[in-house]
Amino acid sequence: MPISTRRALAAALLLCLGSTAAAQDLLITNGRILDGMGGVVENGTVVVRGGRIESVSAGQRQVAGLAVIDAGGKTVMPGFVEGHRHVIEGSPTTWLTERAPQQMQEFLDAGFTTVLSAIDAAPIITVRDRIASGQMAGPRLFTGTFIPVAGADPEAAPAAPGDPARTDPARLGGANKAAPAVPREALIGMIDAAKQAGYDYLKCVVNTTPGGPEIDTLKFIVEEGRKRDMPTIVHAVSVKDAAAVIDARPAMLVHTPHIGRLDQDAAALQKIAGAGIPMTSTLAVFVPHFNGAGAALFRDRLPFPWDTLSSAGQGPVNARLLWEAGITYGYGTDTQWPPRQSLADELRALGLVFSPQEIVRILTANAAAATLHGSEFGTLTPGKLADIVIVAGDPLADSSALLNVETTIKEGKVVFRK
Secondary structure (H helix, E strand, O other): OOHHHHHHHHHHHHHHOOOOOOOOOEEEEEEEEEOOOOOEEEEEEEEEEOOEEEEEEEOOOOOOOOEEEEOOOOEEEEOEEEEEEOOOOOOHHHHHHHHHHHHHHHHHHOOEEEEEEOOOOOHHHHHHHHHHHOOOOOOEEEEEEEOOOOOOOOOOOOOOOOOHHHHOOOOOOOOOOOOOOOOHHHHHHHHHHHHHHOOOEEEEEOOOOOOOOHHHHHHHHHHHHHHOOOOEEEEOOEHHHHHHHHHHOOOEEOOOOOEOOHHHOHHHHHHHHHOOOOEEOOHHHHOOEEOOOOOEEOOOOOEOOHHHOHHHHHHHHHHHHHHHOOOOEEOOOOOOOOHHHHHHHHHHHHOOOOOHHHHHHHHHHHHHHHOOOOOOOOOOOOOOEOOEEEEOOOOOOOHHHHHOEEEEEEOOEEEEEO
């Protein structure tokens, strides 16, 4: 074996040891580089120092003092970003002690270096902080918590069991009267508690009611969140509600509207896309997930509700229309399947209306922008954090290559190597 090859293998092995090791100075060479913005370097080199990208250049280079990773002609691209996820399953305490370390590693194994947990219990903050301090291996975590925009109707029927997306009020035509308001002082108390707990985002679910308080309340939450440096992200799954929440100027829309047709509502299309508010995809929620036996399942792991299937078609159509109208559209799943399975499902849905080239951008640069941190990561750009994956195959020709992650590097440290 040539000395240079032995040196590269030894360096790679050392980089894999210890989840709390400091960031390395790296030379990633002999790779086909996708920068996340559409740029391609067929045979290039990435230099990483201090956990950040120093340079991206054509050709192979030798730089003294850097650990070498030979990509072997494979694709080198930005780390994947999951812009809408719910992480904790079951008892939060049990999850923290028994499941969290394995699950966080599963994200890294699938190529995800950043995850936005839209709503999860407080143990997600513990895990976020452990990852940030180097006590646990895992993706960079951002965390959100729920703030209501309306009170519960005391006369409403009890919620149906199972996943609430099975019987979404927006799908059933919505309420026929105004929902009760939430007192402002109660909202301030909830927002202050979220800030004190350490959450990064406020998450609101909006189903507007006739003459209801939802949009005015959302405006109040957005304003109070800004005072505390807590962006508000919004769940609005119908065209009607997605257009309505734009008036409150939230920081992000966490779903593609999949109830209602944007091709029949030009005003709503222009209002949503023209607001400059990013959106995450979550298209696969209403696309059946097939298990090993071929059974069609919903995200709650129960049989798929076929009466929701129209969203599997309407969501992608609306997504494409919003893309053409100029929205910043990023990757998100809103699922709890293992990360690689969720990626496979979302790729299947995205592939209906987006090209492989567009999907690369959706999964990297756009998803980073959707989390409001696009200036920090998401592209292979000098100065940004060195979040990098190496995949076998060509994602520009076939999106399924994105499932073939062989190496994940987070902030200049190898955190997974196949």
